[in-house]
């Protein structure tokens with residue numbers, strides 16, 4: 109069976125990012141995949157501590173020496189057919205939760221050897237979902253982040269898709285916040301009209317990742 113895991117880098121378990129990731133998992137499940145949602149906020153872990161144990165001569169391939177809440181998740185991700193990372197944009201980048209995950213999961217796959225540029229020999233298809241407050245034309249401000257994360261995920265030898273959900277609703281009731289830069293009505297309209305389209309795109313991405321043709325990771329247990 110194809111296995112698909114979603115990794116939520118938002119601290120909000122019921123926010124925009126989690127909603128899109130859940131739609132993608134629903135799409136994957138609709139074509140028979142086994143799915144799981146991981147909320148990084150629930151885990152006790154840190155980013156890479158630069159011990160370089162993963163680059164030592166004779167080191168076990170793709171193994172991170174840090175032993176914390178992220179260890180079983182990394183193991184699970186390495187043995188799944190597809191992973192879907194999701195993060196809000198925080199001050200121009202992914203959240204620290206997601207960044208720490210990428211440091212750990214991405215760096216074990218980086219090779220310092222001339223003969224290969226990455227270590228992973230299986231195949232994991234992937235997607236990266238981004239959510240953000242800015243409206244669509246401004247999302248291009250974050251192009252560097254998109255390219256960077258796509259590049260990291262490509263080194264897992266599968267296809268990588270991307271979804272950008274802009275103009276998200278940040279609060280349920282804008283009147284309770286000092287947020288006069290935002291027009292509550294326009295924000296609610298975006299939520300009612302644009303967000304459902306993004307949810308449909310997420311669902312379709314999930315279907316593609318969860319299809320049996322995507323079941324391909326030779327390292328799967």
Ligand SMILES: Cc1cc2nc3c(=O)[nH]c(=O)nc-3n(C[C@H](O)[C@H](O)[C@H](O)COP(=O)(O)O)c2cc1C
Nearest residue numbers: 118123124125196197198199200239240241242276
């Ligand atoms: C600390 C913080 C920083 C943010 N920085 C940005 C930003 O740089 N650009 C942007 O468009 N939105 C920014 N946002 C808005 C979030 O990216 C947006 O509301 C997102 O959809 C929240 O996702 P969530 O509902 O899954 O938590 C920021 C929000 C927070 C809390």
